Amino acid sequence: MSYEAIRVDLDASNHVATITLNRPDKLNSFTRAMHLELSTALDQVEASGARALVLTGAGRGFCAGQDLADLDFTPGAMTDLGELIDAHFNPLIRRLQGLPLPVIAAVNGTAAGAGANLALACDLVLAARSASFIQAFVKIGLVPDSGGTWFLPQRVGMARALGLAITGDKLSAEKAESWGLIWQTVDDVELAATASKLAAQLAQQPTRAIAAIKQAMRAGTTQPLDQQLDLERDLQRELGASHDYAEGVQAFVEKRAPRFEGR
Structure with missing residues (x-):
């Protein structure tokens, strides 16, 4: 282009x-x-x-x-x-x-x-x-x-x-x-x-997690703690079902570097 x-x-x-x-x-x-x-x-x-x-x-x-x-x-x-x-x-x-x-x-x-x-x-x-x-x-x-x-x-x-x-x-x-x-x-x-x-x-990092960190950090500047706690819960639930979370845990158990894919 x-x-x-x-x-x-x-x-x-x-x-x-x-x-x-x-x-x-x-x-x-x-x-x-x-x-x-x-x-x-x-x-x-x-x-x-x-x-x-x-x-x-x-x-x-x-x-x-x-x-x-x-x-x-x-x-x-x-x-x-x-x-x-x-x-x-x-x-x-x-x-x-x-x-x-x-x-x-x-x-x-x-x-x-x-x-x-x-x-x-x-x-x-x-x-x-x-x-x-x-x-x-x-x-x-x-x-x-x-x-x-x-x-x-x-x-x-x-x-x-x-x-x-x-x-x-x-x-x-x-x-x-x-x-x-x-x-x-x-x-x-x-x-x-x-x-x-x-x-x-x-x-090379888990980019879905990075995107969620960006979202949460910025939300935290304007909303009350109770709402922020709920947002952290919801984001953690979503990320807990991701490929990169499973890969990160498996890599930790196997004592190797993780291979994140951003998904």
């Missing part, structure tokens, strides 16, 4: 897919066309049987958010940002959160605006040591979108979340890691290899 604004690489040998945002001259900022390509690419990844996904950017940046050149600023005909978000950004964030496989963001440079929150919508965020995260919305009179007002307070607390959103200051990758905003910072030259290795490792 041919794309212009992204690249898709499917490695059948280890069941890992890589999607690269590929508008490096525009810091991989989003246009409507790029959104449509990314949606199609995610369909392709799911249909391929991939069991882990890496999302990264080409060139010196991960993603600078929305490409303002793709918007209409004509008086009386300005782009309705609510419609744009409803049509493109919100479906993308929901899609990434709901994918039934682990998603790794490999942040190779600047992640700004919706680009920063795109990374945070992934399950694990690896960042190059030179990378940075910027809630740039306030610089043009806007509020963080693409889940920013949800991800930030949960991960770094209200004081830091407000500080990042209100000032629009750049947050270094190392500080983002120390604050608990992202999973890990690595040397720039090691980012791609580290992301690939982690994805290959996760692709």
Whole structure:
């Protein structure tokens, strides 16, 4: 399948897919066309049987958010940002959160605006040591979108979340890691290899269980303990009837490495 604004690489040998945002001259900022390509690419990844996904950017940046050149600023005909978000950004964030496989963001440079929150919508965020995260919305009179007002307070607390959103200051990758905003910072030259290795490792894990862990962890941020206990029970019942549970137990008994199949 041919794309212009992204690249898709499917490695059948280890069941890992890589999607690269590929508008490096525009810091991989989003246009409507790029959104449509990314949606199609995610369909392709799911249909391929991939069991882990890496999302990264080409060139010196991960993603600078929305490409303002793709918007209409004509008086009386300005782009309705609510419609744009409803049509493109919100479906993308929901899609990434709901994918039934682990998603790794490999942040190779600047992640700004919706680009920063795109990374945070992934399950694990690896960042190059030179990378940075910027809630740039306030610089043009806007509020963080693409889940920013949800991800930030949960991960770094209200004081830091407000500080990042209100000032629009750049947050270094190392500080983002120390604050608990992202999973890990690595040397720039090691980012791609580290992301690939982690994805290959996760692709060998029981991906149905990983999908259930994602569901349960996210539900736990918004619902009472009683409901969470019921969800854990229901997910455990379902997983207890899976191939991977039986294989995991058998491998434990036989003192060997399990061979999970994601089913």
